[in-house]
Amino acid sequence: MRQINxxxxxLTLAARLCYIDHIPQQKVAQMLQVSQAKISxxxxxxxxxxxxxxxxxxYQPRNYELEQRIEKELALKEVYVIKSIGGGSQSGTGYFGxxxxxxxxxxxxxxxxxxxxxILQLADGMLKSEMPKLITYVQLMGNVGSCPETTDAxxxxxxxxxxAGSFVSLNTPVFVYDRQLRDNxxxxxxxxxxxxxxxxxxxxxxxxxxxxxxxxxxxxxVLKEDALKLKSQGVVGEICGRFFDSQGxxxxxxxxxxxxxxxxxxxxxxxxxxxxxxxxDRSAAIIAAAKGGIIxxxxxxxxxxxxxxxxx
Amino acid sequence: MRQINxxxxxLTLAARLCYIDHIPQQKVAQMLQVSQAKISxxxxxxxxxxxxxxxxxxYQPRNYELEQRIEKELALKEVYVIKSIGGGSQSGTGYFGxxxxxxxxxxxxxxxxxxxxxILQLADGMLKSEMPKLITYVQLMGNVGSCPETTDAxxxxxxxxxxAGSFVSLNTPVFVYDRQLRDNxxxxxxxxxxxxxxxxxxxxxxxxxxxxxxxxxxxxxVLKEDALKLKSQGVVGEICGRFFDSQGxxxxxxxxxxxxxxxxxxxxxxxxxxxxxxxxDRSAAIIAAAKGGIIxxxxxxxxxxxxxxxxx
DNA sequence: ATCCAAAATGAATAATTATTCATGTATATT
DNA sequence: AATATACATGAATAATTATTCATTTTGGAT
Numbered sequence: 001m002r003q004i005n006x007x008x009x010x011l012t013l014a015a016r017l018c019y020i021d022h023i024p025q026q027k028v029a030q031m032l033q034v035s036q037a038k039i040s041x042x043x044x045x046x047x048x049x050x051x052x053x054x055x056x057x058x059y060q061p062r063n064y065e066l067e068q069r070i071e072k073e074l075a076l077k078e079v080y081v082i083k084s085i086g087g088g089s090q091s092g093t094g095y096f097g098x099x100x101x102x103x104x105x106x107x108x109x110x111x112x113x114x115x116x117x118x119i120l121q122l123a124d125g126m127l128k129s130e131m132p133k134l135i136t137y138v139q140l141m142g143n144v145g146s147c148p149e150t151t152d153a154x155x156x157x158x159x160x161x162x163x164a165g166s167f168v169s170l171n172t173p174v175f176v177y178d179r180q181l182r183d184n185x186x187x188x189x190x191x192x193x194x195x196x197x198x199x200x201x202x203x204x205x206x207x208x209x210x211x212x213x214x215x216x217x218x219x220x221x222v223l224k225e226d227a228l229k230l231k232s233q234g235v236v237g238e239i240c241g242r243f244f245d246s247q248g249x250x251x252x253x254x255x256x257x258x259x260x261x262x263x264x265x266x267x268x269x270x271x272x273x274x275x276x277x278x279x280x281d282r283s284a285a286i287i288a289a290a291k292g293g294i295i296x297x298x299x300x301x302x303x304x305x306x307x308x309x310x311x312x
Numbered sequence: 313m314r315q316i317n318x319x320x321x322x323l324t325l326a327a328r329l330c331y332i333d334h335i336p337q338q339k340v341a342q343m344l345q346v347s348q349a350k351i352s353x354x355x356x357x358x359x360x361x362x363x364x365x366x367x368x369x370x371y372q373p374r375n376y377e378l379e380q381r382i383e384k385e386l387a388l389k390e391v392y393v394i395k396s397i398g399g400g401s402q403s404g405t406g407y408f409g410x411x412x413x414x415x416x417x418x419x420x421x422x423x424x425x426x427x428x429x430x431i432l433q434l435a436d437g438m439l440k441s442e443m444p445k446l447i448t449y450v451q452l453m454g455n456v457g458s459c460p461e462t463t464d465a466x467x468x469x470x471x472x473x474x475x476a477g478s479f480v481s482l483n484t485p486v487f488v489y490d491r492q493l494r495d496n497x498x499x500x501x502x503x504x505x506x507x508x509x510x511x512x513x514x515x516x517x518x519x520x521x522x523x524x525x526x527x528x529x530x531x532x533x534v535l536k537e538d539a540l541k542l543k544s545q546g547v548v549g550e551i552c553g554r555f556f557d558s559q560g561x562x563x564x565x566x567x568x569x570x571x572x573x574x575x576x577x578x579x580x581x582x583x584x585x586x587x588x589x590x591x592x593d594r595s596a597a598i599i600a601a602a603k604g605g606i607i608x609x610x611x612x613x614x615x616x617x618x619x620x621x622x623x624x
Numbered sequence: 625a626t627c628c629a630a631a632a633t634g635a636a637t638a639a640t641t642a643t644t645c646a647t648g649t650a651t652a653t654t
Numbered sequence: 655a656a657t658a659t660a661c662a663t664g665a666a667t668a669a670t671t672a673t674t675c676a677t678t679t680t681g682g683a684t
Contacts (some may be wrong), residue, residue, distance in 0.1 A: 006647080009371070009372075012368065012369050012370075012371045015368045015369075015370050015371075016368050018320040019366050020368055021370050021629095024669080024670060024671090025670070025671065025672095026669095026670075026671095031397065031404065031407070032397055033580055034633085034634085035633070035634045035635080036634085036670090036671080037633075037636095037672080037673080038632090038633070038634075039633060039671090040671055040672055040673085041633095041672090043671090044672085047370075049367045051368065052366065052368050052369075053365075053366070053367045053368075054331050054356075054364065054365070054366050054367075055364070055365045055367070056324065056327045056331050056332055056363065056365075057320075057324050057327075057329050057363045057364075058324075058328075059321070059324045059325050059327075060321075060327040085325055085343065092343065095343075128333065134522050161511070170361065201661095250675095334642090336637090336639080336640060336643095337640070337641065337642095338639095346663085346664085347663070347665080348641080348663080348664090349641095349642080349643080350662090350663070350664075351662060352641060352642055352643085353642090353662095353663095355641090356642085476628095494673095527631090
C-alpha cells in the first residue's frame, strides 16, 4: 500500500496525536491506517521540517566565577572551567569543553596537539557537532608505544582531521634510545619540516602530567621508580614528554635528551597554549606551567579548578 | 544512594543531552552517574516544569469550505465537518468533533443523548481532554437490548456524567411489546419526569439512521425484511427510534406506537439539535431531518459531507 | 510494452524509554 | 529513641519507538 502522504498536514496530524495528545504510535497508526513504522518515520520528518519543535532551556556548562579567579591568580589569558556533572565522572570536561573550544576557532589556523585521555575527550567534544572549520592539526610529540592508542596525539590528530582539515604527523617514538638518535632524527627532512611547523602554530593543545601520573604511566614508559627519581630532580609537571620544575623550566632528566616533541621554549611563543586538565592532582604542575609561560590558558573542570585554587 | 538532584540545572543538563544532543538515556545515565530510570524521570519532570517544551504546529481538523456549503444548502444553524484522516477510518470524526463540540458547551446546561457508535466516539472525544463543565445528560431513548452495549445512550450518558455532571436515565426498552404498555409506561412517574425533562433541554445529540442500517440493525431489532417494509412505507431515516419520511415527518410504522423515546416534535423545539453522522449512506436521511427541523445542526466528516453535497 | 533503479512500505526485530516493584533512607510522630 | 510514613532509588521488566530487511510499487529509460 503506497500513498506517500508526506504532506505537512498529515505530518502535523500525526505529530499532534503523538506529541500533544500522547497517543502511542501503534494507536495512531490504526487511526491513520498506516503501519507504526510509518508513524515513526512521519514523526522524524515532522521534527526535521520543524512541524515539531523540541526546545530546551539553555544549559550553562561554565563556572564563570572559578574561571575569573583562576585567570587572575595564574595570570592566564583564557580559562574555561566546566561544571562538574553528576557524581564525579569528569567526561563533561571534554564534552562541553570541546564545543566551547571549537567556537573559538577560525578556519585555516594551525593547531598543535599533544596526546592524552583528556585531549581525546576534548576532540570528541569538538566533533560531536559539525566542525566545518578547515584546520591543520600538527602532532606535538612522538608516539608513546608501537601499538597506536586512541589517546596518542597521532590518533587524535587523524580523527580531527578526518572531520575537517589536515593532519601533520610526527613519525617517531616520543622517547628514542639516546641523544644521538634524537639528533639524527632531528636532521631528517621530514621530521625537520614538522618541527619547523611548530613555529607557526596558532594554538597548542596540551595535557599536563605529573611524574607519577602522565600519559607515560599507562604505557609503562615512566615507572614508579622513575617517577620518584624525577621528583627528586625537582620535577613537578610534564607537558609533551618534557619534565619541568616549579618555575616551569625544563629539568635535566634521563628523558630530556631523548624526547621527540615540541620544546617548551617553542610552546612559550605560541599565541594560545592551552592546558587541558580534568584531574585534581595536577595543581602544582599547572601553576608551574603557567608561571613558566608554557601555557597561557587552561581548560578544566570544577573539581580540578577547586583543587587548584586551594593551593595558589 | 539518595541524592534528590532535581535542581533546574540538573534537569536542564539531562534534557539538553537527551533532547538536543540525542544521547540515549542509558549513556546520559552513565555520564551523570545515575540509573537510566532516573534519567527518564528527570526528563518527565523537565517536561512538566517547562524546561523542555515540545511544540507542534496547529492541526486544523475542520473543513470550513464544506461546512459553509452544507450550512447554506440545508439551512442549518451549525455545521462541523471534520477532515477525513488516513485511509478511511472515520474515528477522527468523534476524536476532533468531541473537542470542538465540548468547546461550545457552558456549565449547567442539559444535553439529551441518543445512542450509537458515532455518538460514543464523540463522547470519547469530549472526554479526552478535561471536561470541567458540569452538565446534565438526559437519555433520549430507551435501551436497545437487555445487555447494555457501550453504544447505548444509557452507557454513553453514564460515562459522560462520570467525568463531570449528572445523568438522567430512561429505564425502559426502546421498543416495548405494544402500544398499551407504552402508554402505561408513560404514566409512570419516574418515566414521566424524564420525558418532562425533554422540554427543557439545551441541546440534543442524535445519530441519524436509515432503515437498513441503524442502531437497531446490530441488535437484530430491525431485520432486513423490516427495513424493506419501512422503505415501502416511505421511511428515509431514523432518529431516536423514530422513522421519518423525506419531509422529516414521522411515518406510521409498526414501531411508531411502541417506541419509548423523545418525540420528533420535541426535538424540533430544542435550541440545538445536532445530528452526528460519520457514514456516507445517510445523506437522504440528513436532508429529510434538516428539512423537517428534527435537527438544526450537523457534525460529520468530509466523506459523509461530500456524499451529502452530491445529492442536494 | 519491458526492464531497471529508486524509493516506499510493513513485518519483524532491535533499541530505547517508561513503569513496576522491592528496598533503603530521610522525616515526622509518638 | 522507636516506629511509622512518605518518598527516592535502581534493577528488572513492560511498553514503546526506531531500524532492518524483504517486498512491492513507481517512474522512468530503453
